[in-house]
Amino acid sequence: xxxxTGVVVFPGTxxxxxxxxxxxxxxxxxxxxxHGEATVRGVDAVVLPGGFAxxxxxxxxxxxxxSPVMExxxxxxxxxxxxxxxxxxxxxxTEAGLLPGALQKNRALRFMCRPVDLVVASDxxxxxxxxxxxxRLRIPVNNFDGSYVCEDRVLDELRAEERVVLRYxxxxxxxxxxxxxxxxxxxxxxGLMPHPERASDELIGSADGLVLLRALLxxxxx
Amino acid sequence: MAVVEGEVEPLHxxxxxxxxxxxxxxxxxxxxxxxxxxxLFGVMWSEHCSYKSSRIHLRRLPTExxxxxVGPGENAGVIDAGDGIAVAIRIESHNHxxxxxxxxxxxxGVGGILRDIFTMGGRPLALMDPLSFGPLDDPRQxxxxxxxxxxxxxxxxxxxxxxVGGELTFDPCYEQNPLVNVLCMGALPVExxxxxxxxxxxxxxxxxxxSTGRDGIGGVSVLASAGFDGAEGTDVDRSKRPSVQVGDPxxxxxxxxxxxxxxxxxxxxxxxxxxxxxxxxxxxxxxxxGRVGMEVDLSAVPRxxxxxxxxxxxxxxxxxxxxxxxTPGDWPAVAAVxxxxxxxxxxxxxxxxxxxxxxxxxxxxxxxxxxxxxxLADVPAGALADEGPRYDRPMARPADFERRLGEGPERLDPxxxxxxxxxxxxxxxxxxxxxxxxxxxxxxxxxxxxxAALLRLAGPGLPPSRRGVAITTDGNPRWCxxxxxxxxxxxxxxxxxxxxxxxxxxxxxxxxxxxxxxxHPVVMxxxxxxxxxxxxxxxxxxxxxxGGNVSLYNESGGADILPTPxxxxxxxxxxxxxxxxxxxxxxxxxxxxxxxxxxxxxxxxGGSRWAVECRGERAGRLPALDLEAHRRVVGFVAxxxxxxxxxxxxxxxxxxxxxxxxxxxxxxxxxxxGHTGARVGGIESHLELFAETPSRFVVATGRPDELAAWAxxxxxxxxxxxxxxxxxxxxxGLVGLSVDRLAGRWLDALPGAxxxxx
Numbered sequence: 019x020x021x022x023t024g025v026v027v028f029p030g031t032x033x034x035x036x037x038x039x040x041x042x043x044x045x046x047x048x049x050x051x052x053h054g055e056a057t058v059r060g061v062d063a064v065v066l067p068g069g070f071a072x073x074x075x076x077x078x079x080x081x082x083x084x085s086p087v088m089e090x091x092x093x094x095x096x097x098x099x100x101x102x103x104x105x106x107x108x109x110x111x112t113e114a115g116l117l118p119g120a121l122q123k124n125r126a127l128r129f130m131c132r133p134v135d136l137v138v139a140s141d142x143x144x145x146x147x148x149x150x151x152x153x154r155l156r157i158p159v160n161n162f163d164g165s166y167v168c169e170d171r172v173l174d175e176l177r178a179e180e181r182v183v184l185r186y187x188x189x190x191x192x193x194x195x196x197x198x199x200x201x202x203x204x205x206x207x208x209g210l211m212p213h214p215e216r217a218s219d220e221l222i223g224s225a226d227g228l229v230l231l232r233a234l235l236x237x238x239x240x
Numbered sequence: 241m242a243v244v245e246g247e248v249e250p251l252h253x254x255x256x257x258x259x260x261x262x263x264x265x266x267x268x269x270x271x272x273x274x275x276x277x278x279x280l281f282g283v284m285w286s287e288h289c290s291y292k293s294s295r296i297h298l299r300r301l302p303t304e305x306x307x308x309x310v311g312p313g314e315n316a317g318v319i320d321a322g323d324g325i326a327v328a329i330r331i332e333s334h335n336h337x338x339x340x341x342x343x344x345x346x347x348x349g350v351g352g353i354l355r356d357i358f359t360m361g362g363r364p365l366a367l368m369d370p371l372s373f374g375p376l377d378d379p380r381q382x383x384x385x386x387x388x389x390x391x392x393x394x395x396x397x398x399x400x401x402x403x404v405g406g407e408l409t410f411d412p413c414y415e416q417n418p419l420v421n422v423l424c425m426g427a428l429p430v431e432x433x434x435x436x437x438x439x440x441x442x443x444x445x446x447x448x449x450x451s452t453g454r455d456g457i458g459g460v461s462v463l464a465s466a467g468f469d470g471a472e473g474t475d476v477d478r479s480k481r482p483s484v485q486v487g488d489p490x491x492x493x494x495x496x497x498x499x500x501x502x503x504x505x506x507x508x509x510x511x512x513x514x515x516x517x518x519x520x521x522x523x524x525x526x527x528x529x530g531r532v533g534m535e536v537d538l539s540a541v542p543r544x545x546x547x548x549x550x551x552x553x554x555x556x557x558x559x560x561x562x563x564x565x566x567t568p569g570d571w572p573a574v575a576a577v578x579x580x581x582x583x584x585x586x587x588x589x590x591x592x593x594x595x596x597x598x599x600x601x602x603x604x605x606x607x608x609x610x611x612x613x614x615x616l617a618d619v620p621a622g623a624l625a626d627e628g629p630r631y632d633r634p635m636a637r638p639a640d641f642e643r644r645l646g647e648g649p650e651r652l653d654p655x656x657x658x659x660x661x662x663x664x665x666x667x668x669x670x671x672x673x674x675x676x677x678x679x680x681x682x683x684x685x686x687x688x689x690x691x692a693a694l695l696r697l698a699g700p701g702l703p704p705s706r707r708g709v710a711i712t713t714d715g716n717p718r719w720c721x722x723x724x725x726x727x728x729x730x731x732x733x734x735x736x737x738x739x740x741x742x743x744x745x746x747x748x749x750x751x752x753x754x755x756x757x758x759x760h761p762v763v764m765x766x767x768x769x770x771x772x773x774x775x776x777x778x779x780x781x782x783x784x785x786x787g788g789n790v791s792l793y794n795e796s797g798g799a800d801i802l803p804t805p806x807x808x809x810x811x812x813x814x815x816x817x818x819x820x821x822x823x824x825x826x827x828x829x830x831x832x833x834x835x836x837x838x839x840x841x842x843x844x845x846g847g848s849r850w851a852v853e854c855r856g857e858r859a860g861r862l863p864a865l866d867l868e869a870h871r872r873v874v875g876f877v878a879x880x881x882x883x884x885x886x887x888x889x890x891x892x893x894x895x896x897x898x899x900x901x902x903x904x905x906x907x908x909x910x911x912x913x914g915h916t917g918a919r920v921g922g923i924e925s926h927l928e929l930f931a932e933t934p935s936r937f938v939v940a941t942g943r944p945d946e947l948a949a950w951a952x953x954x955x956x957x958x959x960x961x962x963x964x965x966x967x968x969x970x971x972x973g974l975v976g977l978s979v980d981r982l983a984g985r986w987l988d989a990l991p992g993a994x995x996x997x998x
Contacts, residue, residue: 029497029582030490032400035700036682054580070398073490129393129675160397160677216679221696221819 021047021235024061026091026107028053028071028082033104033215037067040215044231056086063100063144063234064091066107068160068213078106078121078163079113088114100144100237101207105161108199108209117202117209118176119168124161125192131160133223135187136198136212140180143201144237145208145230155226157212159190159198164211166193166200176200184210251275255282261629268623276607276617279551280624283517284524287792290628293758294790297771305784307747315356315436315513316426317786319748321812323705325697326430328362331423331713331752331808333791337484338420339468342387346420347395347487348456351559353424354401355513358496359562361434361503362426365681365699367396369406369422370713370752370806371672374415376993381410384418386994391487392422393675398489399496403676404684404693404711407806408669408990411717416468416796421752423808425711427699432503436512437529438565438591443509445523445534445589446571448578449495449561453544456485456518456557467757467795491560491583498581499562504701507574510565520554520624522563523589527603527621530565533592534603534621539610540588550607550616565591635768636761645723648844648860649851654926658974661854661930662908665901666982667989671996685885686710686820691741691897692809694885696816708816708885710744715754715806716900719862719932722847724766724803726862728773729780733870733934735809736781737897740874741937742820743881744811749778750787751807756800758792766803767792774805780867781874783809811878815886824914825894825940825964831918832944832958833903834877834951835936836869843931849901850930863933870935876954877937880947891947894940902930904975906938907961911969912983920962921972929974940964 023046027034031053038048049061053071058064071082082088088110095101095116103111111117124130138146138153168176173194176182184199191211199210214227252262255278265273265281273281287293303311309326310318316330334349350367357364369392374381396403401424409419438445502508510530512522519536527534541553548556566574571587578585594601605624607617620627638644655661673688685708686694692712697705714735719727736746751774756763767790778785794801825831845851846860877897883889894914898906903923911917923929941947944960951958970976 029494030398032493032680036680039682069400070490070493073398073488073493075490128390129397129677131397131677131679132674158679160679162397213679216682218682221685221817222679222682223819 022049022061023047024049024051024058024064026051026053026064026066026087028085030071030073031067031069033068033213036215037065037104040218040227040231043218044228044235046235051087053085053087056090058090058094063237064094066103066110068105068107071106071110079109082110083114092116095207098204098206100234102145102234103209104213105211108211109163111207111209116207117200118172119166121163122165122167123163124165129162130164130190131158133158134190134212136184137187139182139185142180142205143183143208144206144234146183147233147237149229149233155229156224157214157217157227159212161211165191166197168194179203183208252278255279256286257282261285264629269619274617276551276554277619279555280520280617280619283520283555284624285628289517289521291790292629293631293633293792294753294767295630296632297768298788300771300775301785302775302778303784303786305748308784308786309433312785312787315359317748317750318360318433319786319810320430321697321709322707324430324703325705326428326433327709327810328357328360328426328428329423329750329808329810330356330787331421331750331806332789333752333754334420334422335417335754335791335794338388339417341484342384343391344484344486346388346391348485348559349420349422350392350395351487351492352515353422354399354492354496355515355562357424357426358499359436359511359513361432362428363500363699363701364401364424364426364496365683366425366693366695366711367401367403367422368693368711368713369403370715371406372409372411372414372419372804374412375410378415381415382994388418388420389672389675395487395489397677399493400680402678402680402684404678404695405688407713407715408672409715409717411802413717413802417794417801419754419804421806423711423713425709425810427697427702429701429703434503434511435529436526437510438526438532438534439509439530440567441532441591441593442568443591444566444568444571444587445536445591446564446566446574447541447561447586447588448498448564448583450488450491450558451542451544451584452553452556452558454548454552454556457552457555467793485557485559487559494581494583495560495562498578498583501577502564502574507570507577508564508566512563514561514563516557518554518556524605524621524624526563526565527605528625531594531601531603533594534589534605535592536589536607537611538607540586542584542586554607633758633764634761635765637765638762644859645861648846649855649857650845650927652855652857658926658929659977661850662904662975663985664854665849665905666908666986668986669990671990685816686742686822690822692738692744694742694744694820706815706817708744708813710739710742710811710813711808712738713806713808714738715804717802717804718847718849718852720770720805721802721858722860723862725769725773726865727847728770728805729777730862730865730934731805731807732774732777732781733865734899735807736874739809739811740878741881741895741897743878743885744813745878746783746809746811748784748786749807749809751785751805753788753790754794754801754804754806755792756795760800763800770803770805777867781871813882813885818885818888820881820885821892821894822913823894823896823910825910825916826914827916827965829893829940829942829964830944831920831961831964832939832941832947833936833961834939834956834958835873836866837955837957843927843933845927845931848930848932863931865934872954873935873956876951876956891941891943892939893942896938898936898938899932902932904929908969908982910938910940911979912986914964915979916964917966917968917979918962918964919970922961923971923974926974929971
């Protein structure tokens with residue numbers, strides 16, 4: 019059980035409290051991890067939350083990958099620990115080379131904050147384990163650079179290995195193959211643009227994100 | 241007073257000071273001021289900082305109420321929201337910078353208002369942006385709108401504060417002078433409340449945040465306190481662009497976190513943001529409030545440009561800076577917190593004992609190049625901060641005021657097709673708000689697009705609470721042009737009605753008074769009338785005004801904007817456990833109009849959207865507002881909806897207040913929201929369809945008899961208008977339109993005007 023879940027805070031991160039709150043709702047114990055310390059403090063899982071790490075200077079995630087904590091996150095991932103990057107966290111993971119591809123500006127060249135419908139495309143990831151393929155979830159996106167792109171070779175691999183974890187029902191931003199989330203070849207590192215924590219209570223519009231966070235809580239450390 | 245008239249403009253005039261004001265400064269100092277001192281007075285006595293034209297009128301506003309912790313005059317108004325939580329709120333304008341450079345102008349407006357909130361110890365939790373532009377068939381207006389929205393989006397999103405609503409107004413009067421107002425709401429544990437005062441001689445004056453550059457010099461005096469000369473169609477006053485500040489939301493985000501951590505750890509004795517007038521304002525205001533002296537060492541101010549003169553350092557409006565007063569013992573801990581957040585912190589001065597002059601203490605601000613060096617400026621802090629000039633400027637009611645009231649649009653021919661006029665009044669603003677993060681902090685229960693935003697009263701570091709907080713902004717140049725007094729009263733009424741739609745009871749209001757040139761007597765009359773209207777409405781509804789901002793000189797080429805006071809209202813919900821009903825009605829619901837008991841006078845359409853936008857008629861009389869009746873209706877609706885959000889009572893299926901565009905637009909918006917038509921009767925004519933008569937709500941319910949009985953008991957009327965259902969909105973004898981057609985026009989209105997696919 020991924021009870022103690024690290025939530026990485028870079029300067030400019032802004033979703034850390036929201037993610038911690040949503041994790042607590044499903045019974046996890048959130049542990050904030052400061053970017054300047056090269057340790058994940060023995061947690062069972064790591065979440066890189068959304069925001070604008072280091073101001074998104076140069077491009078999103080380009081500076082954050084050099085923060086000391088990322089060495090520890092990479093080592094944790096290499097040892098099989100579950101790592102989830104949400105939005106800016108996904109961008110950081112691609113910049114750090116822990117996930118393939120990149121996130122580029124949305125097709126409309128504008129920031130986009132709205133709920134989108136997602137469909138679970140693979141149940142073989144720490145975020146979707148036990149969630150039947152085809153399950154529909156309504157979860158908000160909130161980004162400027164949310165359009166997933168990768169080389170054809172990578173896309174072929176992602177498809178062949180069923181590493182596309184979540185797809186948009188109606189593609190909002192021009193992502194290749196309607197990709198909203200992917201995992202690495204070892205299937206323990208997941209990145210997604212939608213924010214599950216923003217769908218953590220019917221009071222704020224949807225509780226569908228809890229489905230994903232509960233799966234993360236149950237994830238086994240490999 | 242000796243002012244040498246020559247070919248060269250005297251320095252004080254170039255700094256925005258009149259000859260009379262110069263004379264006052266000489267009297268205060270007992271000598272001729274030097275350049276630096278004159279520059280300090282120039283910015284601090286500007287209209288923007290001193291409120292010199294409006295202050296005598298603002299005094300007429302009621303400012304006290306049972307829950308008010310901090311009223312006007314501080315960085316933000318604060319009320320006690322219960323459960324140990326205080327809510328801070330403030331509204332400001334950034335009109336002039338946005339006219340010149342829309343992206344940075346709007347972005348730095350956001351940055352400035354955030355600092356006002358966390359200066360008080362509050363974590364900024366929500367923003368709202370009421371915006372006004374000229375019609376979008378002009379490419380310059382499209383450039384302004386896109387730039388302003390991108391500025392708010394890029395700054396607000398990155399700094400991590402959700403933008404939960406706003407307003408979008410179009411009128412030709414804003415073509416050269418758009419209005420960019422921004423409201424911020426924050427919350428804090430009551431015990432963290434701090435005021436921007438210096439104390440404790442010997443304490444350190446610490447400058448936090450960004451380095452100081454030449455950006456924004458003269459922002460308050462050159463930009464905000466003068467009109468634009470530019471004639472229509474020219475690139476307005478491009479030369480003023482260097483007076484616009486440049487924002488960095490990443491710097492601000494770290495500054496917020498560092499300052500809140502310093503306040504939580506009680507490491508500062510006073511804190512003040514640097515906004516308009518920069519260091520001049522922050523040092524003189526903190527010293528004056530604390531009645532202590534202050535020594536400033538300019539050599540310690542980190543700067544981003546070489547060769548900066550003392551007057552430039554003191555008046556620069558470089559963004560993302562704060563001034564903190566720290567005891568010497570706490571300084572190492574303060575420096576450590578700032579280092580962790582990568583926020584620069586520099587000791588730039590010391591708090592000193594006040595001087596004693598004629599047996600009384602005088603807080604003096606002394607500026608030196610370096611410690612022990614020669615004094616470059618030596619002025620009483622209070623003279624800068626509090627003793628600015630007060631003007632009772634001449635006022636004049638427009639000569640045709642009475643005549644125009646009598647020339648109502650009711651006399652115009654009825655429309656050949658009410659449906660076509662109704663379609664023309666529909667506009668979905670989601671193109672704007674989808675560019676704003678409106679969900680951060682997981683508090684947004686009702687976001688942009690509704691009558692008011694409704695948020696959970698929660699946030700990092702706040703005690704737990706089940707309460708909710710609602711905010712809304714309302715401005716209406718059409719109403720206020722017809723009658724600034726009655727129009728402003730209607731705005732206050734509209735704001736509290738909006739709050740009622742999400743179940744909130746109004747607790748306080750703030751205002752942003754956007755007007756033209758105060759040296760024009762008609763403008764001063766408009767301002768004075770608007771303040772009287774606001775005061776009357778607030779007294780009638782039992783509301784305190786806890787803050788405000790005055791933006792004057794909104795003019796270009798000698799033409800003033802229409803009077804545009806904007807009201808921001810804050811409401812509270814006792815228990816927030818369920819989503820409010822919203823506007824979407826369901827098939828089979830009965831549609832009621834809830835309002836005061838009749839007989840109802842024949843509707844007045846002066847200042848209505850139909851008259852102005854469909855007929856180009858701006859004369860006429862506003863509908864009557866009975867504050868006592870309004871208070872009763874609003875209280876009734878707020879109670880009904882509070883029962884929905886508190887315990888899911890299930891009586892109210894949908895609710896929307898009747899305002900701009902009248903009953904017609906209200907019904908159309910509800911049909912669009914619910915993707916469901918309706919058959920409605922009893923609306924006699926286009927006058928009743930489009931009148932913006934206040935104190936009315938459209939309520940859809942499955943239990944109409946029960947709701948009507950409650951209304952009767954409250955001394956109100958609930959008239960059955962019809963039933964929701966089907967694919968068409970039919971208003972008997974007036975309108976028959978498919979919901980698809982209504983929704984299509986509503987969705988396409990803004991993207992279409994911007995030349996984009998919907």
